[in-house]
Amino acid sequence: MSLDRSTPNEIIARYEKVFSRVQRTSYAPVIAVRGRNSRVFDVSGKPYIDFTSSAAVTNLGYCDPEIVKVIKEQAEELIHFTFIYGYNIPALHLAEELLSLTGFKNWRVVLGLSGSDANEGALMLAKGFRRNSNVLVSHLGSFHGCCVGTTTVSGVDLSVKVAEAVGPWLKSVKVPYPYCYRCPLGLSPGSCRMSCVESVKTLIDDVGPENVVALITEPIQGDGGIIVPPENYFTQLEKILRKHGIPVIVDEVQTGLGRTGRWFGYQHFSFRPDVITLGKPLGSGLPISAILGREDIMNSLPDFAYSFTLAGNPLIARVALRTIQIIKERDLVRRAERLGEVVLSRLRRLRDECSIVGDVRGKGLMIGLELVKDKESKVRGFEEAKKVVWRAYELGLFIMFLSGNVLRIQPPLTIEEDVLEEGLNILEKSIKDVEEGRVGDDVLARVRGW
Secondary structure, three states: OOOOOOOHHHHHHHHHHHOOOOOOOOOOOOOEEEEEEOEEEEOOOOEEEEOOHHHHOOOOOEOOHHHHHHHHHHHHHOOOOOOOOOOOHHHHHHHHHHHHHHOOOOEEEEEEOOHHHHHHHHHHHHHHHOOOOOEEEEEOOOOOOOOHHHHHHOOOHHHHHHHHHHOOOOEEEEEOOOOHHHOOOOOOOOOOOOHHHHHHHHHHHHHOHHHEEEEEEOOOEOOOOOEOOOOOHHHHHHHHHHHHOOOEEEEOOOOOOOOOOOOOHHHHOOOOOOEEEEOHHHHOOOOOEEEEEEHHHHOOOOOOOOOOOOOOOHHHHHHHHHHHHHHHHOOHHHHHHHHHHHHHHHHHHHHHHOOOEEEEEEEOOEEEEEEEOOOOOOOEOHHHHHHHHHHHHHHOEEOEEEOOOEEEEOOOOOOOHHHHHHHHHHHHHHHHHHHOOOOOHHHHHHOOOO
């Protein structure tokens, strides 16, 4: 329990005084002081069902007893000994386990601190491998992090504005992601003939295949709105890239470690990456990331060229290893797939009933519900999303939106089934309350989001 006796409003006001606005936004004024599995508790003791997993981080829920046990045990033995100058055993065990998950031979590991630096490192390694090339290809609507390189390749509006402010790290060109509900090419899924793939081929031909460093992509686009591509999109894309020897970097920071009902999101789409990046859930709430990739790419830069003093921290490495083991022991990958189908089925029924629910999509427990003004126009429901988030907060559910109007449904893989149903009940009521005009415009100023 926090020792700070300030009121919630005082705490929020103090936040505004000390934190830069470049680092955070807010959805609902939940001031968490305790968490247990799928619930967080605020300063007054009120519980909230968390459908966010703290931005897809707490795949094992809050304060899993096994994770807490490992933290205590390791803290009593060795909190830190840098593996960049010496050796520690937990970092070794973790790296070996990560490589075993891929099943690929002759791969190597780089450990880091966040998904952003994992993607930054992957871009640098790809550039080292294709050192005479200078064009990075990425997708519109993508988000790969907040470092200079990852901002350059990210395609969400916020990142584009940041890249314009700080200047590019490398030349980046962006291609449409196959967002079939809102086709960026203005085509219909049934008759488009996968023109989004052809647009990549055309772009590569235009810039010259020899000039392309790599393609960085998300197997399911996360912060762009939980967008699931057609099943054959990546297999067709892979043929084009393989022809020219262009590496594929797959950003699994949000999709990895069971979130989508597979260990890795790319496994839904039958293609092979050259580099995989991991972050968010790997440390069960502690800061860690990993780059996994082909040996020739991973060793393309000079010795010690991409290193962090705290990378490979033995305490966090041991927690990450135990996280992977728990996912295996509890069969949470398959559980995510099963529960995801339950959630999708229910939300699709809700879509059929509600005029402001335009689309429902996802894999496993990575689900997006897109709100609109009405189904015919598909005008994005920005205000509706803010109102749903606020109503859900009032009713005891913490939820976020992405891309301004897509509700982000990513509960812990360990969420209790009755709690999941309770949360869905709250979500359904919140959406219907907004649709029926029972949530006033006054709440719009209280929800910022992004």
